[in-house]
Amino acid sequence: MVLGKSLRSHNTAKKLVALIGPQVSGPCKDVLQKIFDEVRVVDVLDSGDTAHLAMMKRPDLGVTFTKLHCWTLTHYSKCVFMDADTLVLSNIDELFDRQELSAAPDPGWPDCFNSGVFVFCPSMETYGKLLQYCTEHGSFDGGDQGVLNAFFGDWATADISKHLPFIYNLSSIAIYTYLPAFKQYGDKAKVVHFLGKTKPWSYSFDPKAKRISGSVDEATSHPTFLMDWWMLYSSAVVPLLYEQYGDQPFHSG
Amino acid sequence: MVLGKSLRSHNTAKKLVALIGPQVSGPCKDVLQKIFDEVRVVDVLDSGDTAHLAMMKRPDLGVTFTKLHCWTLTHYSKCVFMDADTLVLSNIDELFDRQELSAAPDPGWPDCFNSGVFVFCPSMETYGKLLQYCTEHGSFDGGDQGVLNAFFGDWATADISKHLPFIYNLSSIAIYTYLPAFKQYGDKAKVVHFLGKTKPWSYSFDPKAKRISGSVDEATSHPTFLMDWWMLYSSAVVPLLYEQYGDQPFHSG
Ligand SMILES: O=c1ccn([C@@H]2O[C@H](COP(=O)(O)OP(=O)(O)O)[C@@H](O)[C@H]2O)c(=O)[nH]1
Ligand SMILES: O=c1ccn([C@@H]2O[C@H](COP(=O)(O)OP(=O)(O)O)[C@@H](O)[C@H]2O)c(=O)[nH]1
Ligand SMILES: [Mn+2]
Ligand SMILES: [Mn+2]
Numbered sequence: 001m002v003l004g005k006s007l008r009s010h011n012t013a014k015k016l017v018a019l020i021g022p023q024v025s026g027p028c029k030d031v032l033q034k035i036f037d038e039v040r041v042v043d044v045l046d047s048g049d050t051a052h053l054a055m056m057k058r059p060d061l062g063v064t065f066t067k068l069h070c071w072t073l074t075h076y077s078k079c080v081f082m083d084a085d086t087l088v089l090s091n092i093d094e095l096f097d098r099q100e101l102s103a104a105p106d107p108g109w110p111d112c113f114n115s116g117v118f119v120f121c122p123s124m125e126t127y128g129k130l131l132q133y134c135t136e137h138g139s140f141d142g143g144d145q146g147v148l149n150a151f152f153g154d155w156a157t158a159d160i161s162k163h164l165p166f167i168y169n170l171s172s173i174a175i176y177t178y179l180p181a182f183k184q185y186g187d188k189a190k191v192v193h194f195l196g197k198t199k200p201w202s203y204s205f206d207p208k209a210k211r212i213s214g215s216v217d218e219a220t221s222h223p224t225f226l227m228d229w230w231m232l233y234s235s236a237v238v239p240l241l242y243e244q245y246g247d248q249p250f251h252s253g
Numbered sequence: 254m255v256l257g258k259s260l261r262s263h264n265t266a267k268k269l270v271a272l273i274g275p276q277v278s279g280p281c282k283d284v285l286q287k288i289f290d291e292v293r294v295v296d297v298l299d300s301g302d303t304a305h306l307a308m309m310k311r312p313d314l315g316v317t318f319t320k321l322h323c324w325t326l327t328h329y330s331k332c333v334f335m336d337a338d339t340l341v342l343s344n345i346d347e348l349f350d351r352q353e354l355s356a357a358p359d360p361g362w363p364d365c366f367n368s369g370v371f372v373f374c375p376s377m378e379t380y381g382k383l384l385q386y387c388t389e390h391g392s393f394d395g396g397d398q399g400v401l402n403a404f405f406g407d408w409a410t411a412d413i414s415k416h417l418p419f420i421y422n423l424s425s426i427a428i429y430t431y432l433p434a435f436k437q438y439g440d441k442a443k444v445v446h447f448l449g450k451t452k453p454w455s456y457s458f459d460p461k462a463k464r465i466s467g468s469v470d471e472a473t474s475h476p477t478f479l480m481d482w483w484m485l486y487s488s489a490v491v492p493l494l495y496e497q498y499g500d501q502p503f504h505s506g
Contacts, residue, residue, distance in 0.1 A: 105363035108430035111419040111438070141433035149434075160413040166364040174362050177426065180394035181362035181402075 002200070002229055004035035005236040006088040013093055015076070019069060027244035028252050034240055042069045065134070067144040071120065071127035083116035085194040087229050092168065092190050095119055100126075101152040102162040104169035106145070107177060111156040115145040116193045117169040171195045172222045192225045200229040207234045255453070255482055257288035258489040259341040266346055268329070272322060280497035281505050287493055295322045318387070320397040324373065324380035336369035338447040340482050345421065345443050348372055353379075354405040355415040357422035359398070360430060364409040368398040369446045370422040424448045425475045445478045453482040460487045 004016055018036040020029065032039045070081050080095045082088075095102070100121040103113035120126075130151055139146035149155065155162060166174070167185065171193045175182040194200050203226065204213040212230060216223050241250050257269055271289040273282065285292045323334050333348045335341075348355070353374040356366035373379075383404055392399035402408065408415060419427070420438065424446045428435040447453050456479065457466040465483060469476050494503050 105358055106431065106434075107363050108360055109419065109427050109434035109438070110358035110360050110363035112431070112434050140437040141431075146433060146437070150437075156416070156418065157413060160410060160416075163409070163413075165409065166362065173430065177430075178359065178361035178365070178394075180399060181359075181365050184393040184399075185362070185364070 001031060001035055001237045001240075002233050003082060003084060003086055003088065004032070005232055008035065009232070009236070010088055010091040012091060014080075014096065017073060017076075017079070019066065021066065025251055027241075028250075030244050031237070031240045040073075042066055065131075067115070068127065068130050068134070068147070071122050071130065072124065073122040074124060076122055078119065078121050081115075081118050081120060082191070083193060083195075085199050086116055086169070087192045087194070087200075087225065087232070088190070089192065089228070090190050095164070095168065098164065099159075099162060101148070101155065102164050103155065104164040104166050107166075107171060107174040112145065112149045113152075113155050113163075114169050114171065114193070114195070115143075115148050116171075116195060117164065117191055118148070119164075167191070169193050172225070175222050189225075192222075192228075194225075194229070200226055200233075203230075205230040205234065207238075254284060254288055254490045254493075255486050256335060256337060256339055256341065257285070258485055261288065262485070262489070263341055263344040265344060267333075267349065270326060270329075270332070272319065274319065278504055280494075281503075283497050284490070284493045293326075295319055318384075320368070321380065321383050321387070321400070324375050324383060325377065326375040327377060329375055331372065331374050334368075334371050334373060335444070336446060336448075338452050339369055339422070340445045340447070340453075340478065340485070341443070342445065342481070343443050348417070348421065351417065352412075352415060354401070354408065355417050356408065357417040357419050360419075360424060360427040365398065365402045366405075366408050366416075367422050367424070367446070367448070368396075368401050369424075369448060370417065370444055371401070372417075420444070422446050425478070428475050442478075445475075445481075447478075447482070453479055453486075456483075458483040458487065460491075 004018065007014075007016060015038065016036040017038040017040060018032050019040050019042050020032065022041055024032075024041075029039060029041075067081070070079065073079060078096055078100075080092075096119070098119040101113075101118055103115065103118040106112045106114040130147065133151050134147055137147075137150060140150060167189050168191050170186070170189045170191065173195065175186065198217055203216070205211070206213060210227075210231070212223075212226060216226060257271065260267075260269060268291065269289040270291045270293060271285050272293050272295050273285065275294055277285075277294075282292060282294075320334070323332065326332060331349055331353075333345075349372070351372040354366075354371055356368065356371040359365045359367040383400065386404050387400055390400075390403060393403060420441045421444050423439070423442045423444065426448065428439065451470055456469070458464070459466055463480075463484070465476075465479060469479060
């Protein structure tokens with residue numbers, strides 16, 4: 001929801017699609033429908049297509065599979081996938097000038113791209129091949145990033161234009177590992193990615209004092225970006241949640 | 254010394270040059286001369302050229318400057334610079350097919366290259382421009398990596414062939430940060446870079462038991478690579494040191 005609102009607040013001219021699991025609650029879905037142009041429920045286990053069959057052999061790749069589902073959005077010719085734990089800091093519509101598969105390097109193993117932000121072209125053919133790849137080879141990291149890097153295996157060496165600048169997928173890990181570079185280039189950040197176990201929603205926020213409660217793990221969440229996330233959540237998302245839930249506690253499903 | 258021996262043991266056909274400071278002891282220099290084709294003493298503060306003048310204004314950039322000195326090796330048309338804390342695991346002469354400035358991405362901020370391994374073309378003109386850049390802009394990280402990344406500022410976006418595969422400058426940080434990728438690609442490693450404060454020579458080694466004493470910080474030094482380093486040091490470098498120092502304790506200067 002915060003991601004969607006951040007895209008809207010930077011005036012994206014593109015259609016926004018949210019892929020959600022079947023467990024997401026009705027009111028939550030209603031809120032998502034107010035923010036996104038399309039909310040598509042992706043039901044991994046009950047799908048009756050080839051996907052289902054492929055997955056039967058590898059139940060461990062469930063979450064991976066969910067992300068791959070974005071290739072089925074064939075009513076669009078080109079899309080940008082964004083993890084739910086990303087936050088947009090400026091208009092990034094120019095990403096649609098890039099080709100499949102464009103992505104930013106992963107800090108850590110920089111010849112891999114990070115699969116939190118990538119440009120792709122929906123296609124049932126590619127989707128089928130990706131599923132087949134999953135079934136035959138699995139994922140070297142147990143997640144979608146391993147599959148996608150193996151499948152789009154020439155990313156590191158083939159075409160510099162498919163290397164998105166790191167500021168389109170800036171993860172807090174990088175801030176921590178090479179602080180001088182962040183100080184040099186960080187003010188140009190366009191997308192922040194809160195990767196790792198601790199997500200912005202793992203913290204609590206006091207909206208009156210505008211303060212995040214508890215200690216912030218600076219290795220995974222830069223305090224300023226975390227504050228940006230919570231400010232947008234409080235100002236733009238909470239009112240929508242109130243409309244749906246009234247005085248009842250929110251539950252996402 | 255270990256780096257030089259590792260290049261020799263993988264049969265490099267290239268000339269080896271060591272750049273050393275004036276503090277390096279005589280016997281140590283003799284050993285270096287047995288391993289390298291050329292040992293050049295780089296005297297930062299006493300040099301009478303433009304370098305000296307430029308540095309007067311920025312004494313903090315001393316070490317940076319030392320590395321930049323490699324551009325003065327103009328009796329070669331192309332070179333590969335390698336940090337003293339790197340170790341070669343296979344022949345890498347093919348790096349000479351690359352152009353200036355080719356380098357591998359830095360894990361941490363992957364739109365910067367790591368300056369531990371890079372291909373360059375010696376040139377007094379480039380050298381002068383680099384020094385001028387240092388004087389005018391300094392280094393965003395206080396070291397050579399900041400200067401070189403700012404000077405060769407289009408590395409991230411201009412030419413994929415100038416992106417050396419990460420296996421030519423594999424740092425232990427990456428192993429720790431994204432272990433599955435290391436398991437997938439690590440066996441292809443060609444150059445290991447022991448970057449960070451703890452260097453292989455910070456540990457002690459028991460050559461009889463073939464064991465590293467004390468606890469190894471796996472975040473900075475992969476145990477296998479560390480062992481490779483020490484095995485080569487004991488077998489190929491220690492005998493040369495004995496020849497020079499006899500029974501006296503080694504001291505590098
Ligand atoms: O139960 C889940 C887990 C993950 N995801 C999606 O998969 C992405 C990748 O997971 P995560 O961001 O936790 O991985 P990280 O970026 O920390 O490696 C998320 O951002 C979500 O978009 C999802 O839809 N449902
Ligand atoms: O007193 C010094 C410090 C550094 N160096 C050279 O500069 C390189 C970079 O330093 P270091 O490897 O410690 O930096 P790191 O790779 O850990 O960032 C070393 O490998 C050496 O080649 C040197 O010659 N003398
Ligand atoms: Mn994520
Ligand atoms: Mn080094």
